[in-house]
Amino acid sequence: MPTPSGHTRAIxxxxxTGTRVYNPQGESIGHVEDIVLDKMSDKVMFxxxxxxxxxxxxxxxxxxxxxxxxxxxxxxxxxxxxSREVLEKAPTYELNDLLKQDGAGQAPSLDYYAKFxxx
Amino acid sequence: MPTPSGHTRAIxxxxxTGTRVYNPQGESIGHVEDIVLDKMSDKVMFxxxxxxxxxxxxxxxxxxxxxxxxxxxxxxxxxxxxSREVLEKAPTYELNDLLKQDGAGQAPSLDYYAKFxxx
Numbered sequence: 110m111p112t113p114s115g116h117t118r119a120i121x122x123x124x125x126t127g128t129r130v131y132n133p134q135g136e137s138i139g140h141v142e143d144i145v146l147d148k149m150s151d152k153v154m155f156x157x158x159x160x161x162x163x164x165x166x167x168x169x170x171x172x173x174x175x176x177x178x179x180x181x182x183x184x185x186x187x188x189x190x191x192s193r194e195v196l197e198k199a200p201t202y203e204l205n206d207l208l209k210q211d212g213a214g215q216a217p218s219l220d221y222y223a224k225f226x227x228x
Numbered sequence: 229m230p231t232p233s234g235h236t237r238a239i240x241x242x243x244x245t246g247t248r249v250y251n252p253q254g255e256s257i258g259h260v261e262d263i264v265l266d267k268m269s270d271k272v273m274f275x276x277x278x279x280x281x282x283x284x285x286x287x288x289x290x291x292x293x294x295x296x297x298x299x300x301x302x303x304x305x306x307x308x309x310x311s312r313e314v315l316e317k318a319p320t321y322e323l324n325d326l327l328k329q330d331g332a333g334q335a336p337s338l339d340y341y342a343k344f345x346x347x
Contacts, residue, residue: 117327117328118266118267118268119264119265119266119267119273119326119327119334120264120265120267120327121262121263121264121265121276121327122241122242122244122245122262122263122264122265123241123245123262123263125241125265126241126242143240143241143242144240144241144242144263144265145238145239145240145241146238146239146240146241146244146263146272146294147237147238148237148238148239148299149237151271151272151293151294151295152270152271152272153265153270153271153272154238157240174270175265175270176270180267207238208236208238208239208240209236215238
């Protein structure tokens with residue numbers, strides 16, 4: 110979640126998707142591939158962070174809590190306050206696997222990130 | 229919310245956006261223009277339903293609760309259980325106005341639809 114800055118708290122999903130994501134050192138760690146919603150409630154289940162790959166091949170995905178994305182206006186993207194080592198050890202998935210079984214990647218991912226969340 | 233049917237409860241926002249929306253009579257009442265998320269929580273604030281207009285001019289928007297959209301596989305779109313009369317009297321907005329002031333269209337719209345919600 111961004112630090113309150115006086116801006117509207119509403120944002121459309123289409124603007125979130127495609128936004129670049131950085132670590133605190135300013136290195137790009139990927140982009141928001143999509144946002145997973147829960148059909149049975151009004152919750153955002155998690156955000157799909159895409160990274161790696163080349164020319165569309167080999168891209169991998171993290172399932173990351175929406176609350177971990179802090180928008181940084183100067184950088185024009187989200188900052189995720191995790192070190193590179195932590196991210197490298199995070200669970201990664203094929204995109205389809207994230208959605209199967211009610212967002213299969215969610216539980217192990219959210220457990221993983223909960224340890225590091227400053228919020 | 230859809231009737232439980234054994235399918236995963238997770239869906240990506242990019243698949244929701246653009247989906248056609250019908251009333252119970254099977255008439256198209258618009259499409260999902262976008263999904264508005266709350267930056268400060270993990271909630272879907274509301275769905276933006278676009279309707280009317282011609283060649284991109286004159287389109288109007290409803291702010292509708294996510295829970296009102298029931299996916300109908302046969303129709304290939306969402307069904308909203310509201311009569312045409314109810315929809316015609318619902319608040320409508322320009323798209324930008326919906327996002328200003330923390331989703332300005334949300335409160336009056338949600339109050340309006342709450343009266344008719346069967347859930």
